Amino acid sequence: MSEQRRNTGQARSLFWDKPHHRRTITLAQQERSSLAGDLEEIVSRLAPKLKELRGERLFITGGTGFFGKWLLETLAWVNKRLAADISATVLTRNSGRFLEKMPQLAGNGAIGFVHGDVRNFSFPPGHFSHLIHMATTSAEATFANEPPLEKFTTTVLGTQRMLEFAARCGAGKILLTSSGNAYGPVTDYPLPISEEYPGAPDITRPVASALGEAKRAAELLARIHAGMNAYEVKICRCFTFIGPYLQTDIHYAAGNFIRDAINGGPIRVRGSGTPVRSFLYPTDLLVWLLTVLFDAPSGRLYNVGSSEPVSIGELAGKIAGQAGCTAIIENNSDEKETSSPDNYLPETTRIRKELNVEQTVDLDTAIARTLNYYRTSGFQ
16 A cells, blocks of 8 residues: 555545445345346456555546446455455545445445536545546436537536546546547448547537537547646547446436336337447446556557447347337337437457457346346336
8 A cells, every 4th residue: 555545544534425324235245236246257357457456546537327336336346355455536416316326335435425526626635546537427417408518518627627636646547438429420431330430420410419529529638638747548438338227217228128128018119229239238348447447558549338239129129038028119200419329339359359358248148137137126
């Protein structure tokens, strides 16, 4: 453990927001959870690399979303299994709401919270070795038609603030989770989309392009700041995912289909069902993200997602088949401008060959695990 970390205890108490009157989840209780096998799989695959985090302090933005929940669950499991003494500080606007949904983390002394807006948060004191920047506008805000300017400034100014903090706190590595939306609409380029694709969002359509263009700007900022400072930046463009903690009440097709299936069906496909997607399970997601953090060259871009294509209609059919219900393609037209492209499939050769990672959970298995989780744990 570094001398800097040992000397931050008093200062940390000013920022380390502890929940009160909540139950503590023991290791035995965690092991009985439906995610125990998944968490064990992540740790076993990453075990040699995780030594880099032993005794370190991590600062995380976007830690209360889908990615963040899995990351914090993983870090908690690493500490339990490997006695790694990793601490994580999570920037959030509402830790109470998060812990109501994630009570198993409420009594974990290694996870703390600072409150603030990612665009202007006060810097917590002390040294942080690794920064993981996943913050963007929330999925709920996007679903509620958040203005494009808010979406753009949250992403770009939030990244700028995080990069300034990295220089202040002495971080060595930063992981930036960008989005496949940064490629823009893919109309004249063969799928899957490689990191070499030169396309960009169509800025004449601000609602559809705000997130993707903001992510591109965030990537550029990260590379500029890395050239000016001593830290490394690791960049992932993330695509689509399916698994526990995926929201089931907004605009995610996979989440909505899982909800419909658990409720007995029918699964309703609002559009034509023809857009192409792919879905990576969270065990692979976490292994890939952390491998990029540990091993990727600074500034190099990697796609994170599955290369197993499936149309939205086929996805509904697969989920319905496993759940024993029906799927209906309603083919309703929706003229609302969105950032969702018709075809959204990543090429992952670069990350698999350069960083030696693989997709180990196929789509059918991912669906089965997700259905099992929601059947046993309910909707959050």
